[in-house]
Amino acid sequence: MTLTETAGRARVLRIAAALFAERGFHGTSVRDIAVACGMRPSSLYNHVQDKNDMLVEIVGRYLDALDAVLPDASSAPGDGAARLDAMIRASLAAARAHPDEFLTLSNSWTHIRRAPELAGIVVRRDAGRALWADALAAGVADGSLRAGLDPGEVLRIIFSALHGSLDHRFDVPEAAAAPAGSADTLVALLLDGLRPRPEPRTESAG
Amino acid sequence: MTLTETAGRARVLRIAAALFAERGFHGTSVRDIAVACGMRPSSLYNHVQDKNDMLVEIVGRYLDALDAVLPDASSAPGDGAARLDAMIRASLAAARAHPDEFLTLSNSWTHIRRAPELAGIVVRRDAGRALWADALAAGVADGSLRAGLDPGEVLRIIFSALHGSLDHRFDVPEAAAAPAGSADTLVALLLDGLRPRPEPRTESAG
DNA sequence: GTCTATAGGTAGATAGAC
DNA sequence: GTCTATCTACCTATAGAC
Structure with a gap:
């Protein structure tokens, strides 16, 4: 089937992403990926250049x-809180659409930051972070x-809360039955907190 | 000096913790630790049994x-929100007292969970998690x-928010000037959210 | 595009001199 | 308690047959 002409590379990357997401970059060997793909390590190099x-x-x-949705969300109409609301939903949607890719980024961050040839990733991530800082400052x-x-701490908490909303690595086995879920829990928690609001009216942007 | 009888081991563990926290377990070699300690890798084994x-x-x-403060906090007087408030502050205090040790746990979790000889750590962590689930259910x-x-997602968000409050790995260089900070930002964000409350009165337990 | 074979390096860990 | 020397195993990556 000529349809699978590049399916080899796509499949390798999909399987690699699952392993990177679960064990991190350093915790996953090229051998692990090859075995999961049903081939020898050397065959992997017909599909990818190297591990990085x-x-x-x-x-x-x-x-x-993320780039396809975050800039639009960050310039959403309304006040800073509405922009932040939209950005959280946009980020969560992007991460849910590519969960392994998102977790690979999070769980391999220290390696990414230490490898000079991966500096492009750091630049892109920092650019996105600036949008968050903007919306947060506007809302204040x-x-x-x-x-x-503290804005820096708030940003760190938002990012790791996003991570926590998606990463089930820390779940106890009994709690693993959680379904996909919507963005409402994360947005509600970050914007309005765990305590019930005195007035139940919602002011969030649509 | 007999005073330093175990100081060698303590120093090694302190340095190892800093490296594990920064790079994760898999990202840190025994060689790295030895070099940071100013000795050869073989000399490390006079102080510790092995890497695990x-x-x-x-x-x-x-x-x-954490065990020294979390059970007390989880049975603090007051409603579920007050208990959760106390637990967040207790956990943050424990983590701030041992930041490298806390980050080592977080950043090496996948390895810990996959290594059978580290099952004891998983058991202790799961026991703590049950206290959180209890307080959360009581508050609801x-x-x-x-x-x-969703309680499972709320717990994941709380834990990762705790992590985010402490882990500066994702900071851009300009934002790295953040001081120690109190627990108020994290508690405020998780319990009351980023949006300002209509009534500014605080109901949190002391 | 897969394989076998292997290079060259590094991992964690041990033996034994001092 | 540190060192040199070394072990075995594994790592990423390449060469070249099929």
């Missing part, structure tokens, strides 16, 4: 999806987000 | 600190925490 090449393409796939300025919280 | 032994002791140190039952959110 896989990482670049896998993570790039998620970053592409217009009064739609509370002031007095 | 270091991990067990490092992570155990954080879990000990007594109305101090909102209902309708």
Whole structure:
């Protein structure tokens, strides 16, 4: 079937992403990936250039999806809180569309940052982060987000909360039955907190 | 000096913890640790049994600190929200007292879970998790925490938010100037959210 | 595009001199 | 308690037959 002309590479990358997401870059050997693909390690190199090449393409796939929605969300109409709401939903949607690619980025970050040939990934991630800092500052300025919280810490918490919403590695076996879920839990928790609001009216942007 | 009888081991573990926290277990070689200690890899084995032994002791140190405060916090007086508030503060205090040990646990979790000889760590962690699930359920039952959110996802978000509050690996260089900070940002964000509350009165337990 | 064979390097860990 | 020397196993990656 000529349809599978590049399916070999796509399949390899899909399987590699699953392993990277589960065990991290350093915890996954080229051998592991080859075995999971049903081939010898040497055969892998007919589909990919090297191990870092896989990482670049896998993570790039998620970053592409994020770039396609995050800038629009960050310039959504409304106040800073509405923009943040839209950005959380957009990021979660992109990550849910490419869960292994997203987790590969998160779980291999220290390697990415230490490898000079992966600097492109760091640049792209930092660019996205600037959008978040913008929306957060705008919300504080217009009064739609509370002031007095350390912006750097708030950003770290938002990012890791996004991660936690998706990463089930820490689940106990009994809790593993969680379905896909919507973005509402994460948005509700980050914007309105775990405590019930006195007024149940919702002000979030659609 | 007999005073330094075990200081060698303590120093090795301290340095190993810093490397594990920064690069993860798989990203840190025994050689790396030895070099950072100013000795040859073989000399390390006069202080520790093997690489996993270091991990067990490092992570155990954080879990000990957590065990010393989390059960008390989880049975704090007040409603479920007050208990959750106390647990967040207790966990953050334990993690801030042993930051490298806490990050070693987080960043090496996939290895810990896959290594049978590290099962003891998993057991201890799962036991702590049960306390969180308890307080969360109690808060939903007594109305101090909102209902309708997936408990498993809420727990994952709480844990990763704790992580994000401490882990600066994702920071851009300009944002790295963040000071120690208090637990207030994390507690405020998780319990009351980023949006300002209509009434500014605080109901949190002391 | 898969394989066998292997290179060249590094991993964790041990033996034994000092 | 540190060192040199070394072991075995595994790592990423390449060469070349089929």
